[in-house]
Amino acid sequence: MTLSLYSDEHYMREALKQARYALAEEEIPIGAVVVLERQIIARAYNQTEKLRDVTAHAEMLALTAAANYVGNKYLSDCTLYVTIEPCVMCAGASAWAQVRRVVYGAHEEKRGFRRYGNLLHPKTELATGILATESAELMQQFFAQKRK
Amino acid sequence: MTLSLYSDEHYMREALKQARYALAEEEIPIGAVVVLERQIIARAYNQTEKLRDVTAHAEMLALTAAANYVGNKYLSDCTLYVTIEPCVMCAGASAWAQVRRVVYGAHEEKRGFRRYGNLLHPKTELATGILATESAELMQQFFAQKRK
Numbered sequence: 001m002t003l004s005l006y007s008d009e010h011y012m013r014e015a016l017k018q019a020r021y022a023l024a025e026e027e028i029p030i031g032a033v034v035v036l037e038r039q040i041i042a043r044a045y046n047q048t049e050k051l052r053d054v055t056a057h058a059e060m061l062a063l064t065a066a067a068n069y070v071g072n073k074y075l076s077d078c079t080l081y082v083t084i085e086p087c088v089m090c091a092g093a094s095a096w097a098q099v100r101r102v103v104y105g106a107h108e109e110k111r112g113f114r115r116y117g118n119l120l121h122p123k124t125e126l127a128t129g130i131l132a133t134e135s136a137e138l139m140q141q142f143f144a145q146k147r148k
Numbered sequence: 149m150t151l152s153l154y155s156d157e158h159y160m161r162e163a164l165k166q167a168r169y170a171l172a173e174e175e176i177p178i179g180a181v182v183v184l185e186r187q188i189i190a191r192a193y194n195q196t197e198k199l200r201d202v203t204a205h206a207e208m209l210a211l212t213a214a215a216n217y218v219g220n221k222y223l224s225d226c227t228l229y230v231t232i233e234p235c236v237m238c239a240g241a242s243a244w245a246q247v248r249r250v251v252y253g254a255h256e257e258k259r260g261f262r263r264y265g266n267l268l269h270p271k272t273e274l275a276t277g278i279l280a281t282e283s284a285e286l287m288q289q290f291f292a293q294k295r296k
Contacts, residue, residue, distance in 0.1 A: 052221045053212050054244035055203070064201050073200045088267050089244065092237030096202035116264045119236050 006038050008081070008103050012131045015081045015105070018045040018058060019138050025050060029138040032058035032082040034066035034075065041078070042066035058082060059090035063097055075099050076123070083135035085112035085128070091119040103127040105135030154186050156229070156251050160279045163229045163253070166193040166206060167286050173198060177286040180206035180230040182214035182223065189226070190214035206230060207238035211245050223247050224271070231283035233260035233276070239267040251275040253283030 004010060011033055018031025022045035034042040044061035048054055059082050067073050079101040080094055086104065091113035094102055098121045107128065113119045120126060152158060159181055166179025170193035182190040192209035196202055207230050215221050227249040228242055234252065239261035242250055246269045255276065261267045268274060 048221060048244075052219060053215050054221045055208055055212055055241050060203055064203055067201050071200060073196060073202045087240055087244075088264075089237050089240030092235055092240060093203050096196075096235075096237065116236075116267065119264065 008127060008130045011035050011040065011079070011081045012083070012103065012105060012135075014040060014043065015058075015083050016131060016134055016138070018043050019083045019135070022046045022058070023138060023142055029142050030058045030082065030084045032062040032080060034062050035079045035081065036066070036070065036075075036077055041069045055089070057087065057090050059086050060093055063093050063099075067097065073097065079103060081130075083131070084108050084139065085114065087111050088113045088116060088119060094124065095119060095121040097121075099124050101125045101127065103130055105130055106132040106139070156275060156278045159183050159188070159227070159229045160231070160251065160253055160283075162188060162191065163206075163231050164279060164282055164286070166191050167231045167283070170194045170206070171286060171290055177290050178206045178230065178232045180210040180228060182210050183227045183229065184214070184218065184223075184225055189217045203237070205235065205238050207234050208241055211241050211247075215245065221245065227251060229278075231279070232256050232287065233262065235259050236261045236264060236267060242272065243267060243269040245269075247272055249273045249275065251278055253278055254280040254287070 014033045015031040019029040023029035027046045031045045042062045042065035046058045047056040075097040081103045083105040085108040162181045163179040167177040171177035175194045179193045190210045190213035194206045195204040223245040229251045231253040233256040
């Protein structure tokens, strides 16, 4: 039981909750949480429309909130969970923060960072495909609604 | 005279002023301004130390301030001036904002975005080397002080 409580899937479900808040506010539904020593220290969802600010991606807001929480711009003991593969901007931010692990749900072929090589910090571990289907489905739902 | 008043060099001097504010506050001395229709609509300098936030690069703060000013997350009529070649994160942010032009001073071989290819928006024009010496000298001054 304790294993599943602190699993990547558990934290990704929390990131998915954030993504659903974004969907409810007609934002591109991407959510993120930052975890330190099993504890969620930051939660955020994409707010680029509400804030009219391209930098307000879920990951950016979560990293800033996490840095505020720990009182340090380096997050080298933290894991960033995000429902969709981060873009170049967010990958770059995680690199500056020296995040210990980045875990994402679904790949993003077009906007994701991985097509540009490994933009993460050399010490950052990467895990992918956690709740990928649920993460991708939220995106498909959003863009299907948009097209209506 | 009017030509030099609205030249890239003129705006880069304003970005350099911002970089000097950063230096005075013991921040890595990088400054940025955003220009719309010849007018400076945002000025910012690197504040990663003060804010303990890796996302608080000069370019990010300037892009957010500019978006607030125009009331639109897209800055497709704006030019971003920055004293040093942007990093991956900041190049990515300028791409999302669809900035019309990016103008920077000195190259940054290690941390600059260009080693990863063209991360800017396909419509973004790039100009480099404007007041490169002054921009680079500020950085050298900072790191020389640090080593003391």
